Each structure stands twice: as C-alpha cells, then as structure tokens.
Amino acid sequence: MKKSVVCRFTMLYVIAALIACALASSAFAQTTQSRINTLVSAGKSGIVLQNMVMDRCAGVAPQNRPYVFDGIGDCYGFCRQVWNAILYDGSVHSEDYYPNAYNKSRWLNITGGIPVNTAPDPNWIYFASGSELVTGDLLATAQGHAWGSNWHGGIFAGSDGSGNYYNWDCSHLNNLDGAYKRPLYSGFHYYYKPLHDALIGSNPPPPGTITLDNTDATFTGSWTTGTMSTDKYGSDYRFTNGQATEDSTATWRPNIPAPAYYDVYVWYPQGSNRSTAAPYKVVYYGGSVVVPVNQTSGGGAWHKIASATPFLAGTSGYVVLGNGGTSGVVMADAVQFVYVGALDIIPPVISSVSCSQAMFAAGYPVQVTVDVTDDTGVTSVTANGIALTKGAGNTWAGSMNADAALGSHAVSVVAKDAAGNIAVNSSVSYMTAPVVAVSGKALSSDKAAALAAGKYLFRVCGSVTFIGTNSFSISDGSGAYIKVFCQSHGLATGDFAVACGMWDTTSTPPVLRCQIEQVRKAK
CATH class of the missing domain: 2.60.120.260 (Galactose-binding domain-like)
Incomplete structure (x- = not known):
C-alpha cells in the first residue's frame, strides 16, 4: 500500500516536472513583442488594456510601500510587477492586490516581460508633453532601462481633464514613500513604443452612430x-x-x-x-x-x-x-x-533636412534631402517652393538654384499629406558665397586662403591626376597639387578641368570639396 502511494506520488511529480519544463520552454520562446501581440489578438488593447494597467497599479501599489532600492520594491521593480503580470497571460491577477499576501518577485523574471537593462534602446521614444502619452505608458528618464540611482521609471496615469498629468511610480517623490499616483515627474522623457501602440489599439473599432x-x-x-x-x-x-x-x-x-x-x-x-x-x-x-x-x-x-x-x-x-x-x-x-x-489631423513629421554642402556660388544647384514620415503617407514635399522627388524609404530629394544674393538663405521645407495636413521646417540654411579664382600654390600655402575658407568659394584649374572614384588632384603648373573631393567625378589622369568648391582646412591635407556640377572638364 505504501509502495503504491509512493509510486503514485513519484508519477505525479514526474508529470508535474514535465509540464513545468514544457511551460518553461514555451515561455522561453516568448519575447516582449510576441506577448504584446498575444494580448492584442485577444482583444486586450486600447482602452481595455489601459484600464487593466490602471487597475493593477492601484492594486499592487500598497504592496510596494515603503520604497526599497533592491530591483524589486523600487521604481522598475514596481513597473515590472504591473506590466509583466498582464503580459504573462492577459490577466490583472487581482489575487496579488492589497491586502492579500503577495510575493513581489513573482513576475519579475518572466521571459518576454518589459525590457531590463537595455539602454540605449530605439524602442523608447522621446516625448515633450504628457499630451503625447497614452494611459498605461511605460515611462523612463532615459532611452531604455538602466540600473542605477540616476535612472527612474514609472507608468503614465492620464490627466484630470484640466491639463494636469499623473503617473504611478515607486519613489520618495512628493514626500511619499513607495508606490503612489503622483503628478507626472518632470524627468520622464521616454515611453516604450511597443506597449504604447498596444495601449492605443492597433485596430480600434470605428466609432458608430x-x-x-x-x-x-x-x-x-x-x-x-x-x-x-x-x-x-x-x-x-x-x-x-x-x-x-x-x-x-x-x-x-x-x-x-x-x-x-x-x-x-x-x-x-x-x-x-x-x-x-x-x-x-x-x-x-x-x-x-x-x-x-x-x-x-x-x-x-x-x-x-x-x-x-x-x-x-x-x-x-x-x-x-x-x-x-x-x-x-x-x-x-x-x-x-x-x-x-x-479624420486625419496629424501632420507629417520632418525628421531631418540637409543640404549637400554649406556654401554655393550664385545660381549653382543646392541639393536638398529631407527625411519625413506620416501616419497615412506623405504626398508632397517642397524646398523653397521647388518640388522634391520621393526616394527610398522616407527620403525626398531634389535641387534648387542658390540665391543670387550673397549671404545666408533659409531652406523652407513644406511636407503635406493626403488630408492636407502640413509640416514646415526652416531650421537649415545655406550660404551664397563669392567665388575667388586662385593658383594652386596660393590656395595651398596662403594663410589668407585658410582664413577665408568659411566665407569664399575657390576656383582652380589645371591638369588632373586620378586618385579614386570620388577624388583627384589638380595642378596648374605653379608647383602645388590641390586635392579635390567630388563624388563620381568621372575624370581621368591627363584631363584638364576646372573645379570650384569649399576649401576644407580641417582635412589633412586640406581638400577642395566640390559638387559634381562644380567640376567641369575642359574640351
């Protein structure tokens, strides 16, 4: 009889161990994104997910008082207690709520929980105002999680409708010791985008009548x-x-x-x-x-x-x-x-604007490149009224002629989407500079040329020596060779050419930087 009982218990133990191994293997295959995808596919996104996060914050917050700087009862420990439980199986696990007995380490080490020690991580997106956040957002002071007393994390708790924003966090802030709902901490500037997208809801139901x-x-x-x-x-x-x-x-x-x-x-x-x-x-x-x-x-x-x-x-x-x-x-x-x-009311986002170089001669082409995105698609981009052409990815590019007037000129970029939303960026400028014809010897040795490098363009001419696809040297017989950088210049040794560009004294040796339009082969 005793032997039979022992055998039964042994079998049960083996079965339990096999089940535990299977669950562990399944969990090991999980990633944060795959757990998020499971939540969303189960209909737990948008306002449903927001409410779940807020419910669990309120439920386990009293279990995290006072604050303990140990990776469990501290800021990110609290964030993991909230989010990891929900990510694990789509439940708020109210059995953890105060005043029930609760092991705060229960959810900290699940595979596919919120990221730990990942800074810098591009999935963390910068924000400037609480108006950009969604209730339940995972927040951080830096782009990614990092252990240490200089890093802080929390969970966005929405607004009161009067422009005041709040967060749940575990800290000593506002003279409160532990996890509480507090005014939004001014040091938070990043949110975790994969969770943010789920909190918005990837496919929210269309509003009805x-x-x-x-x-x-x-x-x-x-x-x-x-x-x-x-x-x-x-x-x-x-x-x-x-x-x-x-x-x-x-x-x-x-x-x-x-x-x-x-x-x-x-x-x-x-x-x-x-x-x-x-x-x-x-x-x-x-x-x-x-x-x-x-x-x-x-x-x-x-x-x-x-x-x-x-x-x-x-x-x-x-x-x-x-x-x-x-x-x-x-x-x-x-x-x-x-x-x-x-209704699309979100304008395009212009991430960057660049000119092919800082200075141009009057009338010379200014190559402009713009990186721009939009939630529904960009339909047109212009630079000072000149239409740019869509390239690979989010890039739009084109050229306009440098202004005839000497001095600095702003490049006004306007991006538009299909709904007519417009974004404007005028942060980049170029300079129309006078052109000075000099000998190679004067350019390479004259201190005045170095002093004038940021104010003038220089023109040299002479015999070409091929260096590479994007560079060559030019000699005018004065005894000096000027190195010229020009992408895909197409010249060969023995050609006679005229080159006009910026004299870059930061290179060793100095180099004349030209656009292809500023290099001309003599016939």
Whole structure:
C-alpha cells in the first residue's frame, strides 16, 4: 500500500516536472513583442488594456510601500510587477492586490516581460508633453532601462481633464514613500513604443452612430416640454417661439471618441405652426455652418443637414438650434451623428533636412534631402517652393538654384499629406558665397586662403591626376597639387578641368570639396 502511494506520488511529480519544463520552454520562446501581440489578438488593447494597467497599479501599489532600492520594491521593480503580470497571460491577477499576501518577485523574471537593462534602446521614444502619452505608458528618464540611482521609471496615469498629468511610480517623490499616483515627474522623457501602440489599439473599432435626444441637450432661455406630437423622437421634445433676436438655444454636444467625419441629421415633430427656417448651426473642426430647416413638413424622420463634416475627439463640436431670425414654433427634439470615416489631423513629421554642402556660388544647384514620415503617407514635399522627388524609404530629394544674393538663405521645407495636413521646417540654411579664382600654390600655402575658407568659394584649374572614384588632384603648373573631393567625378589622369568648391582646412591635407556640377572638364 505504501509502495503504491509512493509510486503514485513519484508519477505525479514526474508529470508535474514535465509540464513545468514544457511551460518553461514555451515561455522561453516568448519575447516582449510576441506577448504584446498575444494580448492584442485577444482583444486586450486600447482602452481595455489601459484600464487593466490602471487597475493593477492601484492594486499592487500598497504592496510596494515603503520604497526599497533592491530591483524589486523600487521604481522598475514596481513597473515590472504591473506590466509583466498582464503580459504573462492577459490577466490583472487581482489575487496579488492589497491586502492579500503577495510575493513581489513573482513576475519579475518572466521571459518576454518589459525590457531590463537595455539602454540605449530605439524602442523608447522621446516625448515633450504628457499630451503625447497614452494611459498605461511605460515611462523612463532615459532611452531604455538602466540600473542605477540616476535612472527612474514609472507608468503614465492620464490627466484630470484640466491639463494636469499623473503617473504611478515607486519613489520618495512628493514626500511619499513607495508606490503612489503622483503628478507626472518632470524627468520622464521616454515611453516604450511597443506597449504604447498596444495601449492605443492597433485596430480600434470605428466609432458608430451617436444619437442625442432633447434630454441630452443643454437649453438656455425659455422652452416648453411637449409630448402630444406623435412623430416625436423618444418620449418628449421641447419647443419655443421664434423671435427677431435670439433669446433661447438648444445645444447637442456629442462626445466624439476619435477624430472622424460625420454626417449630421436632425429629427423634429412637424406642424403647420412650425418655423419654416429653424436655424441649426453645426460647429465642427475648422468652422461652422448654419442650415435653415423647414419644420412644417418632413417630421418624424432623420434629415441630413451636414455631410462628411470633420469633428475632433471630445466635445468641441456641437449642434445648436436658436430661435432668432425666424417666426413660428421652433422644435428641439433629436440630433444624430453618423460616422463616415476617420479624420486625419496629424501632420507629417520632418525628421531631418540637409543640404549637400554649406556654401554655393550664385545660381549653382543646392541639393536638398529631407527625411519625413506620416501616419497615412506623405504626398508632397517642397524646398523653397521647388518640388522634391520621393526616394527610398522616407527620403525626398531634389535641387534648387542658390540665391543670387550673397549671404545666408533659409531652406523652407513644406511636407503635406493626403488630408492636407502640413509640416514646415526652416531650421537649415545655406550660404551664397563669392567665388575667388586662385593658383594652386596660393590656395595651398596662403594663410589668407585658410582664413577665408568659411566665407569664399575657390576656383582652380589645371591638369588632373586620378586618385579614386570620388577624388583627384589638380595642378596648374605653379608647383602645388590641390586635392579635390567630388563624388563620381568621372575624370581621368591627363584631363584638364576646372573645379570650384569649399576649401576644407580641417582635412589633412586640406581638400577642395566640390559638387559634381562644380567640376567641369575642359574640351
């Protein structure tokens, strides 16, 4: 009997060990991104995931008081306790919540948890304001996690709607010892993009129809509630008399979930004594329009008063019905907003602008290269009004002629997307410089040439000696050889050429740097 029991326990132990090994092997194959993908595919993204993160922050925060600088009960220990549990199997694991018994190390070492000791890590994206963050974002003071007292991490906790932002973190900040919800720490400047994208939601459901009855509207002035009309929407409606000067309004203000285009409809009970021009005003992103509606007919149905109208997320858009400038009875019943499509309000991001060199002779081509991205795609890029051409990746390039006036000239780059959003960058400039013809000997030995290197362009001519695809030397017979750098110059030893460019004294030996357009082979 005892032997049988021992055998059974041994078998159970072996089976448990095999299961543990299988789970460990499965976990080992996991990465942070694969765990995020699993969450998203299970529908745990967007607001659902945001709520999960905030719930777990509040639940385990009391378990992390006071602060202990040990990699467990400190700032990043708290962040891992929150996020790793959710990443592990998509659960908030409320059994860990205070006042239950809780092992704070439980989730710290799972494979595929949030990254540890990865600084610098390009997945951490710089932000300047809390308005760029999403509730639940993993935050850091540097681009990636790094152990040490100079590094701090936390979790973004959203705003109070009045421009004040908050985070959960485990620290001694604000005279609180341990994990608390605090005002957003000013030292946080990076968020972890893979989690950020999941918190936004890769495929958020399209906003549907928003219907607001008169009970959802805000009224000013004098209105009477009516129920007699059989073609009303809902159980009642409001009405008032038209006036020469407006003294009563009804406002329907939808809470738009995301920037989008909406068709706008109104519903009213009809009647012979109604206004023939009830003034509905639609206030939308970028403007407003007043639409007079004849309420003597067509009642008991939805009537479109605006098509594909842009609205921002939130409550900045609305419909207001007044009683001014009309006669008869003005009926206020229901308004409906029907989703048409997403509204792109995000302008392109110009990451960099560069010119092929710092100085040019008047009229010479200035090669401009721009790196620009957009959430839906860049449609055009110009530099000082000259259209650039799309290249590989996010690059746009082209040339414009250097201004005839000597001095510095800004390069104004304008990038536009399909929705008409525009980004402008004028941070880069070039100089139109005078050209001085010199002998090779003077250029290579004259101290004045070195002093003038940043203010003038120099022109030399003479016999060519090939050095490489992008370089050659030129001799004018003065006894000095000038090294010239020019990409794909195409010259050969024995050619006679004229080269015009910048004298770079930082190179050893100094070199004349030219664009291909500034090198000419004599015929």
